[in-house]
Amino acid sequence: MADHGSKRWRLVLTSSPLQGHMTPMLQLGTYLHSKGFSITIAHTEFNRPDPSKHPDFIFHPLPDKLSGPDISAGVIPFLQTLNDNCKPHFKEHLTQIINAQKDRSDKESIVIIHDNLMFFAADVALELDLPSIILRSSSAAFSLAMMIIPQLHQEGRFPTQDSLLQEIVPELDPFRYKDLPFIGRPIEETLQSITMIIPKTPSAMVWNTIEFLEQSTLTHIRNHFQVPIFTVGPLHKIIPTPSTSFLEEDTSCISWLDKQAPKSVIYVSIGSLANANEKVAIEMAWGLVNSNQLFLWVVRPGSVPGFKWTEFLPDGLVAQMKDRGLIVKWAPQKEVLAHKAVGGFWSHCGWNSTLESISEGVPMLCQPFDVDQKLNARYLSHVWKIGVEIVAKSAEIESAIRQVLVGKEAEEMRQRAMEIQDKIKFALCDSGSSNNSLKDLVDFILSL
Numbered sequence: 427m428a429d430h431g432s433k434r435w436r437l438v439l440t441s442s443p444l445q446g447h448m449t450p451m452l453q454l455g456t457y458l459h460s461k462g463f464s465i466t467i468a469h470t471e472f473n474r475p476d477p478s479k480h481p482d483f484i485f486h487p488l489p490d491k492l493s494g495p496d497i498s499a500g501v502i503p504f505l506q507t508l509n510d511n512c513k514p515h516f517k518e519h520l521t522q523i524i525n526a527q528k529d530r531s532d533k534e535s536i537v538i539i540h541d542n543l544m545f546f547a548a549d550v551a552l553e554l555d556l557p558s559i560i561l562r563s564s565s566a567a568f569s570l571a572m573m574i575i576p577q578l579h580q581e582g583r584f585p586t587q588d589s590l591l592q593e594i595v596p597e598l599d600p601f602r603y604k605d606l607p608f609i610g611r612p613i614e615e616t617l618q619s620i621t622m623i624i625p626k627t628p629s630a631m632v633w634n635t636i637e638f639l640e641q642s643t644l645t646h647i648r649n650h651f652q653v654p655i656f657t658v659g660p661l662h663k664i665i666p667t668p669s670t671s672f673l674e675e676d677t678s679c680i681s682w683l684d685k686q687a688p689k690s691v692i693y694v695s696i697g698s699l700a701n702a703n704e705k706v707a708i709e710m711a712w713g714l715v716n717s718n719q720l721f722l723w724v725v726r727p728g729s730v731p732g733f734k735w736t737e738f739l740p741d742g743l744v745a746q747m748k749d750r751g752l753i754v755k756w757a758p759q760k761e762v763l764a765h766k767a768v769g770g771f772w773s774h775c776g777w778n779s780t781l782e783s784i785s786e787g788v789p790m791l792c793q794p795f796d797v798d799q800k801l802n803a804r805y806l807s808h809v810w811k812i813g814v815e816i817v818a819k820s821a822e823i824e825s826a827i828r829q830v831l832v833g834k835e836a837e838e839m840r841q842r843a844m845e846i847q848d849k850i851k852f853a854l855c856d857s858g859s860s861n862n863s864l865k866d867l868v869d870f871i872l873s874l
């Protein structure tokens with residue numbers, strides 16, 4: 427436990443209502459609580475975390491007036507609604523805490539920790555003269571890419587002409603123009619959202635990444651922001667945390683996995699936000715069946731637009747799938763990836779999924795959709811060489827599944843994945859980089 431002397435601390439954490447943001451925020455909160463800090467989670471009502479899983483935290487709802495469709499309506503309206511609606515309640519709550527403590531001798535020092543989508547929290551911190559720390563739940567490379575897109579735009583390199591797409595972006599080597607985030611989106615929307623979410627005045631930044639994975643990128647980031655940067659990933663391996671899923675996990679898949687041979691199953695999931703259209707989803711299903719390998723497939727309800735769940739699958743295909751695999755609505759993913767029966771992960775390559783897979787030494791089939799996923803897929807396939815990038819065509823899928831699960835190439839990839847897993851274990855041990863960074867973060871907060 428950190429030595430707080432006579433001082434008391436309240437950390438007020440606020441995360442956007444996205445699974446990939448909320449999970450690392452709750453994990454960081456759990457770690458900081460174990461070091462003696464009091465934790466308040468200020469959360470939206472939409473996709474609210476479950477207080478019963480974190481009995482030591484105080485939960486404070488922010489009336490956000492959001493609903494599912496707002497998230498798919500477009501980035502700018504979503505961010506604007508989220509930030510405009512949450513800000514007044516957040517400020518009022520903090521002001522009440524400060525006022526209630528005014529005449530107390532043992533008052534708490536308050537520090538705000540927020541993700542980059544909840545940028546209203548940075549404004550409130552400035553207005554109330556409180557320190558604020560940003561938690562980034564994606565790679566450092568994604569932030570660097572976002573930071574240089576306005577410059578690429580000014581120089582006529584973004585949006586990118588077709589002839590340049592395969593080229594390396596010199597400022598972002600080894601990433602290519604085609605790996606850049608937001609590539610197919612309207613440029614004005616992209617520039618506006620980047621201006622909104624690039625942090626402006628944080629006291630410090632915490633990254634759910636690992637120093638050895640992104641060393642040179644982190645150097646750029648440190649030079650740019652000139653504030654302390656803590657690299658504390660992978661957070662899910664730091665401290666046991668109860669499930670943070672917004673959807674109910676179907677744990678029956680674990681007993682199904684228990685019955686399968688080691689490294690024989692490909693686990694398939696495209697995360698909490700990506701959608702696969704009907705044609706793509708059917709290609710995926712044929713690829714799975716024709717690969718002749720066992721599979722565990724998460725089809726999130728509604729993730730194939732126009733269908734409630736798996737009604738897009740033709741009857742004949744369903745019959746063939748029954749013998750080889752299991753389809754669930756939502757899985758306990760970390761447990762699945764740590765299971766000995768899982769030999770590969772076919773993923774959209776969200777950053778949390780990427781970290782969860784490499785932490786277990788599981789090679790990946792990379793099917794990136796949007797945002798940071800193409801950068802992560804490039805890391806996996808080109809830099810770490812533990813992934814195979816695919817487009818969703820059934821013939822290509824079936825051979826890629828075999829490439830990752832069986833044969834010499836699969837064995838070599840698994841070997842490299844296990845080497846990365848070992849380095850991650852080292853980063854988490856007593857003198858490892860992530861563990862040291864967490865201790866530094868605690869010291870930093872105590873110094874504020």
Ligand code: UDP
Nearest residue numbers: 446697698699724756757759776777778779
């Ligand atoms: N996840 C899960 N069960 C599933 C699918 C995903 O628990 O069936 C979790 C996964 O472990 C990860 C998160 O959802 O922590 C997805 O985050 P990621 O950054 O990979 O992608 P996003 O959903 O933000 O696109």
